[in-house]
Amino acid sequence: IVSPADGTFDTIEEIEHHEYIGGPAIEIGIFLSIFNVHINRMPVAGKIIKLAYKPGKCLNALRPESTRENERLEVYLQMPAPTNRPMLVQQITGAIARRIVCRIKPGDELEKGQQFGMIKLGSRTVIVFPREPGLEILTKPGDKLLAGSTILAKYTDAAESVTPMGKASNDDKEA
Known part of the structure; x- marks a missing residue:
């Protein structure tokens, strides 16, 4: 799982149940200063299921x-x-950034690192993904991130590692 935005990793939260994820999840918040590139990129290869605007x-x-x-x-x-x-x-506006641009639609299939939109000026990007056995978080709050290249986390199999949460998994590697 690569960073969807340039910026600073500033928050991480364990969620007991996330409605869309369908269970436990990890939420990572990324702060984008006015000096960061504000292009958002796909954190993984995948299919767009839906877009939801929230005023x-x-x-x-x-x-x-x-x-x-x-x-x-x-x-x-x-x-x-x-x-x-x-x-x-989530592409989130800030006090200065008040315009979200998103150039994708449901059904689109994108590659990991592919550009999908941008947020004008200072803002936040949040990524939420399943908290499962075999998940390793590879970055920490305070780290500087590059969209499409900094690896935030990966899923590994039990033979290779144990997660920070002390659980193992038989999943194939995914980053």
Whole structure:
């Protein structure tokens, strides 16, 4: 799973049950300063399932509540077989950024790292993915991220590693 945006990894949250993911999830927040490139890229190869616009405020993107309260576009996608894992990327406005551009539609199939949109000026991007056995988070808050290239996390098999949560898995590797 690669970063969907240039910026700073600033939040990580374990979610007990995420409706779209269908179970436990990890949410990573990325702050994009006015000096970052604001192009969003696909974190994995996958098919776009739906897009959902959510009106909201334009709070400073550094404020934690901006993730839930600000205007955003939610991009729901599904990884290819055999896992078909669901994933969500949110393009979130900030106090300065008030325009979200998204050039994809449901049914589109995109490659990992492929450009799908942008957020004008300072903003946030959030990625949500399944918290499963075999998941390894490879970055930490404070890390500088590059869209389409910095590996945030990967799913590994039990023979290779144990996750930070102490669980193992038989999944094939996916990053």
